[in-house]
Amino acid sequence: MRVAIVGVGQTPFARNSRMSIQELCFEAFRDTLEDINLSPKEIEASIICSAPEYDKQRSPAGLISEYLGLTPRPTLCAESLCSSSSTGVRVGYGFLKSRLHEIVVVIGFQKMSEISSSEAQERMGRGADIQWESPFGTMMPAGYAMFARAHMHKYGTTDEQLAKVKVKSSKYALSNPLAMFRREVTLEDCLKARDIASPLKMYDCCANADGASCVIMASEEKARKITTVPIWIAGIGAASDTLATPNRTNITGLDCAIQAGKQAYNMAGVEPKDIDVAEVHDCFTIAEIMAYENLGFCKSGEGGKLIDESQTYIGGKIPVNVDGGLLSKGHPIGATGGSQIRTIVHQLQGRAGKTQIDGAEIGLIHNIGGVGLYGNVTILKRE
């Protein structure tokens, strides 16, 4: 029995949303239901995904399940920081494939703009190692800055190559009405921007945001009644790495992504060259370059060259993040995985508008939690 994604939806990603968390989730849910043949009554369970401690309401699954009208059906919170909704999809895959349920909904959300920037920093830090790293400043930007420095040192990756990832991101975000930043930035803009954690400058970093995403999954039998274009989960991989970066053997790539990728490719029976379109977790520009390598889109150390040659643009070898990615969409932690899946599903359904990749049949989603702590790779296929 195969498992399908039958519907995807998302709110705009934005700062200072005036919606409550349940309203954000409802909007993503409503958006998903709009163009599929499914009554909410048929949904058998919900999986609610967000990173904790941004909301006054603890354990938001109960609140959100009720607000979506899904009571008394089972619900739970699934979490792996920035990859929470990919984790939710993995949990949903298990529920469907095991026949515990036939149709489940995965809601990812985060409302990050209610707390101050310093509170956000503090909270972000406590998602990383709280013993030896975050108290001394090694939070997300510093962690990825260290990866960038190591990558530059080992492979000669340049500031310009990092900047080119953001230039591509900003170009494609112009076609994504739900993206937070929709202004094209130039290589010069990127290079002269202020430092955040050297070598990462402002445009090398994604931004906190408010938003929600929704993915509805179904068993093969149910899927065909809900949509004419079900998109199949062909491969689903997950891995972890050490919490603290000093315990890592690889600091020029993410081992959790390499492992998760291998699992997903094996399960799907495809190779990197078979992927028509990919969404990768570009929380920082260096993260996208490492993802190219970790997913086998190029050899280790050649990620910079891949963007230099524009191979990850539409028309290139492997178009990546053609919805603007985290860098331009914004990154409402729990919602990001679902948003990435939405983009790939739309691509495979031929509904991606201006950024449609002709004949896209196989797509990949790479979603990372923490400073390379949780790796999730999902491969989707059109019929």
Added chain:
Amino acid sequence: MRVAIVGVGQTPFARNSRMSIQELCFEAFRDTLEDINLSPKEIEASIICSAPEYDKQRSPAGLISEYLGLTPRPTLCAESLCSSSSTGVRVGYGFLKSRLHEIVVVIGFQKMSEISSSEAQERMGRGADIQWESPFGTMMPAGYAMFARAHMHKYGTTDEQLAKVKVKSSKYALSNPLAMFRREVTLEDCLKARDIASPLKMYDCCANADGASCVIMASEEKARKITTVPIWIAGIGAASDTLATPNRTNITGLDCAIQAGKQAYNMAGVEPKDIDVAEVHDCFTIAEIMAYENLGFCKSGEGGKLIDESQTYIGGKIPVNVDGGLLSKGHPIGATGGSQIRTIVHQLQGRAGKTQIDGAEIGLIHNIGGVGLYGNVTILKRE
């Protein structure tokens, strides 16, 4: 393919544990591995279960998976407040039955004694409805006090009947070296104790605690290599109710438990009368009485009579909470479901010592999250 529980373990439940959360989890893990034929290397994934905001470390799955030596295998946080580890077992069931994994470990933990009593109250409140209930005092004790009053009003349940639940609990806790309270209390002790939320007095309430539990699950093929006495998951049900109690239609029972119970009985193909031993979520004495009714051990309104007649003692119709239950063991939120499962597994394996129920073959676990928000019922069978 059936799914088995092949190993269970637990730390003592206590106040002011001097262990860190990772040390608590390690102790439960070590305890589990002690008497089964399994190397940690064979475990393919971990599911880490706790209620958020008690720990400085956010998203503890990464920390704990690494501390247990399980990196780079996938890990995630699964949560449903006080039923988090039952939810983790449900997620694990999906992973195994779907063949994503062959052996998984579910770790539940909570370290609650590091925060002050007033902080604990505040946090507990934010697990309930934060809009109209907890700010006005309707937290766990008040919510269950309301159920108790309604039950007394509708069915004539008495203070004495509530107290008898605690008397039974304290008696059996004497045989449980891991329980927090191991002193027999009399009916008189209970009745003269100070009010917490009338009609609930001190001995009607469970207590915050520190502790961890561990459940290792495996596919049928693997199970027989790991243990000579695998215990099978025969039925697994889950449901939710509204977050706010004013939206409930039933306030003399928990609809989420009734629904979850029906699912579990159907799936297992058994009836209430077939259950040889049960662990129910006695966060308050009234909760156990409602559980008797909601699980079909007696008719609605006859829960008080069931304890009056000592039918839930060993030798009675259906022995319940013969390990002391939450009331005497203590209730380290995320660890409780796993601890309940441990007791039932030991009963079905014939390893329960002084409280062994002769010939126990079918056992039931009832684990509730929030003020009747998340309901989980699991039915286990010996071969």
